[in-house]
Amino acid sequence: MDRISWVDASERWAQMQTLSDEQQRLVGPQFQQISKHAAVLNNRPQIPMMTQLMRLDGTHGTDLLTQLPGFQRTQQRGGYSAQEGAKLKGALSLLEGVVGSEHVVEALGLLIRKAEMREAVMVQMASLVAA
């Protein structure tokens, strides 16, 4: 990632606030990188950003759920890329007419929608950064 000044990072962070929670989650990893770089390079406080990041990381786990094997090993992921989304669509077409595939079809549909939304947000972010 290119070097980024605190001012630039703050500006991008402010631009991020124009996105919905759902959209922000999808670009979370990029957002996190921006704020980390800004903090390291500029040695400036980043409390509002970190608070925001913690919120986006999700703090909804209860005891029932935080003990699950995958809870700790799963980091925030920005969702499937457009390329991965296309692969999922391919998988979906293979399941057409396959008996008992309803749950898988539903899950793939969810992930494909997420990939498409992520792609749209990435385009939006790219234009914000370029502006």
Place this chain on the structure above:
Amino acid sequence: MITTLEWGERELEGLRYEGYAYLKEGRWGDAITLFKALVALAAESAEDWQALTALYLQKGEYALCLEASERALALSPQDEMTRLNRAKALLITGERAAGLALATDLLTAQSELILRSAEALLLGYSFS
């Protein structure tokens, strides 16, 4: 079905990752959708049945929680968290004797959290 898709463990782990990501966001319904797909693709994965057990309990869908816990415990009988979740679902649905018996078994649990939760369940339901 997994053969039709030509999928392997890598793809399943990708779905699992998304399931846990939804779970961390508190989107139980979406997480359940992912884990239901996982058990449809790989019914022998104890971890996915354990996740479903916890998620159904979280959502208050106790009959489904009990069904999922049966599958999870058939694959991994000693999993303490699933046994605790099953005990809770049994007690909530009025299966007092079975729930208390399971909670009593958990008094020898390795995990401090499970042990304390089992003690709390026993305290809470012994007098009701």
